[in-house]
Amino acid sequence: MKGNTKHHANNxxxxxxPHGRLHVFANPDxxxxxxxxxxxxxxxxxxxxxxxxxxxxxxxxxxxxxxxxTTAVWRMRDGFVSPSIVGVDIGxxxxxxxxxxxxxxxxxxxxxxxxIEAIERYVPTNERTxxxxxxxxxxxxxRHGLRGLPDKYVPxxxxxxxxxxxxxxxDHDFLSELPARIRRNAxxxxxxxxxxxxxxxxxxxxxxxxxxxxxxxxxxxxGQVVVMIHSGSRAWGAMLGREHTKSLKETMALxxxxxxxxxxxxxxxxxxxxxAYLNLMYSALNFAVSNRHMIAFGVRQAFKDVxxxxxxLPVLYDLMHNYALKEFHRNEPMLVHRKGATRALPPGHFMNxxxxxTTGHPALIPGSMGTASYIMVGRDExxxxxxxxxxxxxxxxxxxxxxxxxxxxAFAQSLxxxxxxxxxVNHRTLETILDECPQAYKDVDQIIDSVVGAKLADVVARxxxxxxxxxx
DNA sequence: ATGTGC
Numbered sequence: 001m002k003g004n005t006k007h008h009a010n011n012x013x014x015x016x017x018p019h020g021r022l023h024v025f026a027n028p029d030x031x032x033x034x035x036x037x038x039x040x041x042x043x044x045x046x047x048x049x050x051x052x053x054x055x056x057x058x059x060x061x062x063x064x065x066x067x068x069x070t071t072a073v074w075r076m077r078d079g080f081v082s083p084s085i086v087g088v089d090i091g092x093x094x095x096x097x098x099x100x101x102x103x104x105x106x107x108x109x110x111x112x113x114x115x116i117e118a119i120e121r122y123v124p125t126n127e128r129t130x131x132x133x134x135x136x137x138x139x140x141x142x143r144h145g146l147r148g149l150p151d152k153y154v155p156x157x158x159x160x161x162x163x164x165x166x167x168x169x170x171d172h173d174f175l176s177e178l179p180a181r182i183r184r185n186a187x188x189x190x191x192x193x194x195x196x197x198x199x200x201x202x203x204x205x206x207x208x209x210x211x212x213x214x215x216x217x218x219x220x221x222x223g224q225v226v227v228m229i230h231s232g233s234r235a236w237g238a239m240l241g242r243e244h245t246k247s248l249k250e251t252m253a254l255x256x257x258x259x260x261x262x263x264x265x266x267x268x269x270x271x272x273x274x275x276a277y278l279n280l281m282y283s284a285l286n287f288a289v290s291n292r293h294m295i296a297f298g299v300r301q302a303f304k305d306v307x308x309x310x311x312x313l314p315v316l317y318d319l320m321h322n323y324a325l326k327e328f329h330r331n332e333p334m335l336v337h338r339k340g341a342t343r344a345l346p347p348g349h350f351m352n353x354x355x356x357x358t359t360g361h362p363a364l365i366p367g368s369m370g371t372a373s374y375i376m377v378g379r380d381e382x383x384x385x386x387x388x389x390x391x392x393x394x395x396x397x398x399x400x401x402x403x404x405x406x407x408x409x410a411f412a413q414s415l416x417x418x419x420x421x422x423x424x425v426n427h428r429t430l431e432t433i434l435d436e437c438p439q440a441y442k443d444v445d446q447i448i449d450s451v452v453g454a455k456l457a458d459v460v461a462r463x464x465x466x467x468x469x470x471x472x
Numbered sequence: 473a474t475g476t477g478c
Contacts, residue, residue, distance in 0.1 A: 089473035185475040196473055238474040322473090 002039045011058075011454040012384070015039065020046035023055035025385060025454040030058045030446050038067050044261045045072060048080050052334065055385055057341050058450035059394025059442060063087065065245075065264040068340030068395075071388040074269065076326060076333040081274045082266035083244045083281075085337040086324050090237030090281055091288025092198075093164075093320030094230055094342075094364035096375065097296055097313040099303065101225040103204035103466065111306070112202065112424045112467045118305045119200060120426060122298030124192045125471040131188040133294060138187060138287075142236065143172055145286035146293055153297055155312070161355050163289060164319040164343070170282035177276055178283075179243060186236035186287070191294030195471040197392075197436060198231045199366075200299060203373060203463035211460040214359055214377055218316060220461055227313065228373055228463060229295050230366050232322070237284035244277045269335055278324065278335075285323055292318055316375075317362040319343065321391035327351065329386060341388040344378030344457045349387070363457055365448070366392045369470075370414040370423060370438035373463040374448055381455040389457045393444035399435035411437040424467040433470050 003016040013024040013031060022042040024031060038060055045066055046054060053073040060069030065084030072085050106112050124130050133153070140148035145167040146160050160166045193200065205224050207215040220226075233240075248265035251273050252258065259265075267274040300313045324337040328351070344363035345352050352361055363376040371393070378387055397405065411430050414437065415423040427433055451457050 087473075092473070181475075194473075198473080232473065234473090235475050242474085 001036065001043060011450050017043040017046055019043050020051055020054065022046070023053070023385065025055065025450060025456060026058040027446065027450040027453050030450050034060065035062065037062050041067050041261070044259055044264055045070070045085065047259055048082065048266050050074060050078055050080070052079070053386060055388065057388060057390040058447045059340065059390040059392055061394050063339065065261060066339055069390065070337065070339045071341045071386055072337040073329070073386055074335050076269060076335050079269050079335050080266045081269045081278050081324055081335060082264070082337065083241055083248060083277055084264045084266070085339050086241065086281060087322050087339045088238050088241035089232045089322050090241050090284035091320050092232030092322045093288060093292065093318065094228065094366060095292040095296055095318040096229070096316040096362065096364050097227040097299065098219055098316055099225045099227065099313055100311065102223045103225055104223070106202065106225055106466060109422065109424060114306050115202065115302065116424060116426045116467055116469060118302035119299055119469055122301045123200065123295050125426065125469060131190045131192055132298065133191050134188065136190055138183070138190060141190065141290045142175070142283040142286050145289055148286070149290060149293065153294065155297070155300065159293060159315050161353065162315045162317050164353065165285070165289065168282035168285045170279040174276050174279040175283065178280065182236060182239045182243070185239060186234060189234040189236070190291055191298055192234065192291070193295060193469070193471045194231050194234055198471060199369070200295065200469040201228045201373070201465045202467040203228055203465050205375070205461045205463045207461045208459045211377065211458050215460045217359055218362060218460070219314065225466070226316070226463060227296070227299055228364065228366065229292050229299070231292050231295055233284040233288035234291060236287045240280055240284050244280070248273060281324065285320065288320065289318055317364060319361070319364060336386055338388055340391040340394070342391045343387050344376060344382055344389045345387050346378040346380045346382060349378070362460065363389060365390060367444035368393050368438040368441040369436060369465060369468050371444050373465070374459055375461040375463065376451070376457040377460050378457050379455055382457060385456055389451045390447050393441035393447055395440060396442045397440055399440070402435045402437065402440040406434060406437050406439045408434060410439065414438045423465050426469045432472050436470060
């Protein structure tokens with residue numbers, strides 16, 4: 001399957017597959033470790049007509065229909081949209097809040113335990129539907145995003161401006177096509193964490209010397225405690241994605257379009273089916289950004305409980321890694337799918353939100369529970385990859401394989417349990433979250449090295465976990 | 473990822 005490969009400098013590989021060209025950004029070690037199946041998947045995706053561009057970030061791994069780590073671009077006017085390329089965790093993304101605290105302020109495990117307990121009081125992590133915010137109209141949220149939230153839940157203006165997008169505008173008429181049970185099942189989920197790889201972490205940061213000016217300009221300092229949040233659109237996006245994948249399968253059969261991978265579905269962006277999906281996907285993006293906002297609001301309350309009313313947690317940034325966005329590239333409106341890929345715009349780029357126009361915005365990249373996460377910033381050279389970088393470490397092995405292979409003891413050791421710099425976890429036993437252990441993920445430092453070496457982005461700060469909150 | 477379901 002893997003055809004001729006042209007290796008460029010800067011970790012950039014161009015692979016000629018039977019149905020088109022795949023770009024891969026990875027250092028030699030990471031590139032060498034890619035499974036053959038990812039090329040088969042890329043080729044199936046390249047069968048979709050009029051593809052303008054397709055690439056893998058170094059964290060790419062096999063997913064349903066399309067690999068996680070894919071950037072796939074079509075022109076708006078004659079291109080395609082694919083629910084399979086977006087994936088079902090629509091709008092999943094990252095958010096970071098700064099604190100005025102130094103890591104020594106929370107070094108005492110008793111303080112961190114208190115914080116974990118307080119956060120769990122405000123952010124439901126176990127039950128599926130028990131939002132603390134019954135007074136928020138979910139339809140306002142999906143229509144207007146952050147601007148659909150009551151004022152009392154917006155602590156300051158930054159919470160509306162330091163985000164990739166506060167409101168995704170779309171044609172609200174398409175909401176009438178929404179199956180009623182999606183509305184029902186998403187009720188009461190706003191501000192809840194979800195499960196799987198979703199988390200809230202308290203981290204201590206180290207600014208990278210090469211980008212100290214950028215970091216300090218953003219309000220970062222060495223040893224600073226930050227809160228990193230990873231969550232998505234919960235049931236709203238999951239059900240929407242599944243619904244449209246199912247109905248598009250039938251529509252494709254009707255149109256006489258087929259793909260060797262039955263899990264890979266797509267429609268012309270201008271068709272009714274394509275437009276319906278795109279518009280409703282934006283409702284899920286509105287839900288997702290609002291969900292992370294309300295999780296952060298809960299975390300802020302928890303910090304006030306522990307450290308007093310005066311403490312504030314300004315938002316650094318909120319951005320996503322699962323979506324399809326209309327973006328202007330190469331003098332044309334394009335539809336850019338990012339499935340497990342993060343936009344990292346460089347300083348001065350016109351698509352940057354106002355607050356980060358001159359510096360470029362923070363690109364937030366989670367590691368795994370026991371390893372560092374990263375705050376990065378895009379470079380001009382990222383244009384060659386439509387400004388996409390990795391979305392995290394990327395899974396190394398499946399949840400099942402992880403549970404068979406890794407012991408609870410090994411997991412505990414990787415969290416330094418029993419030592420004074422133990423990474424605290426909200427779970428009584430590590431057994432319940434064994435499939436999320438660091439051993440389940442690729443080496444994040446290798447992934448970041450690949451991105452930096454490809455000149456797609458620079459590291460601004462490393463964030464080391466001190467406490468982890470996960471759902472089940 | 474996720475309404476617990478074909």
